[in-house]
Amino acid sequence: MDFTEIADNFPNKKQSASLSCINSKTDFTQTAGMKRKKYMNPYLAGIMLGLVLLSAMFFSGRGLGASGGLKYAVVATVEAIHPQHVRESQYYSKYFENGEHPLTNWLALEVLGMFLGGFLSGAFSGRLTFKIEKSPKISNSKRLLFAFLGGVFFVYGAQLARGCTSGAALSGMAVLSVAGFLTMIYIFGSAFLFSWFFRKLWI
Numbered sequence: 001m002d003f004t005e006i007a008d009n010f011p012n013k014k015q016s017a018s019l020s021c022i023n024s025k026t027d028f029t030q031t032a033g034m035k036r037k038k039y040m041n042p043y044l045a046g047i048m049l050g051l052v053l054l055s056a057m058f059f060s061g062r063g064l065g066a067s068g069g070l071k072y073a074v075v076a077t078v079e080a081i082h083p084q085h086v087r088e089s090q091y092y093s094k095y096f097e098n099g100e101h102p103l104t105n106w107l108a109l110e111v112l113g114m115f116l117g118g119f120l121s122g123a124f125s126g127r128l129t130f131k132i133e134k135s136p137k138i139s140n141s142k143r144l145l146f147a148f149l150g151g152v153f154f155v156y157g158a159q160l161a162r163g164c165t166s167g168a169a170l171s172g173m174a175v176l177s178v179a180g181f182l183t184m185i186y187i188f189g190s191a192f193l194f195s196w197f198f199r200k201l202w203i
Contacts, residue, residue, distance in 0.1 A: 037125045053174055062106055063171025067158035069111030072102035135202050146201055 122128040134143035158164035172180020
């Protein structure tokens with residue numbers, strides 16, 4: 001049974017429309033000649049992530065991170081807009097000491113590599129497409145708004161905790177840091193708690 005036949009069994013036009021969108025995306029993938037591959041085994045992916053973390057510590061002397069890369073991008077943006085303020089600011093000026101620049105920092109380059117790696121992974125696996133993961137009950141704008149707000153709160157919290165899931169939790173637990181284990185517990189614990197209140201964004 002194809003999507004068109006399934007959609008005919010629904011009296012709700014919105015559900016039929018959403019299924020039509022799914023059908024069109026499937027046709028696009030087939031038309032582009034991309035064959036979707038299965039997702040990688042999560043246990044194998046976890047081992048590979050551990051090896052990436054070990055390699056980062058061995059070659060660069062630093063662990064992984066993500067939110068720090070965004071911080072360096074913001075600092076570089078402030079410097080481009082108002083360089084005098086950056087030179088006079090005790091906080092911003094330290095990122096430009098000894099001729100350094102935030103965008104050449106290890107974390108900024110790592111985040112750039114994450115985007116490039118994600119793009120290549122999607123291309124090789126046949127999943128390179130534009131779509132918004134959401135519940136059919138909400139609009140795209142609402143989904144994007146809550147995603148933006150969630151990102152703002154998470155990055156702000158990561159700055160207070162001096163690290164995110166990658167920098168504080170994964171890298172911290174790799175060196176048996178108590179703060180790393182606590183960070184992971186609180187991040188996922190609060191995620192499970194608040195997911196119940198925002199479940200309608202997905203279900």
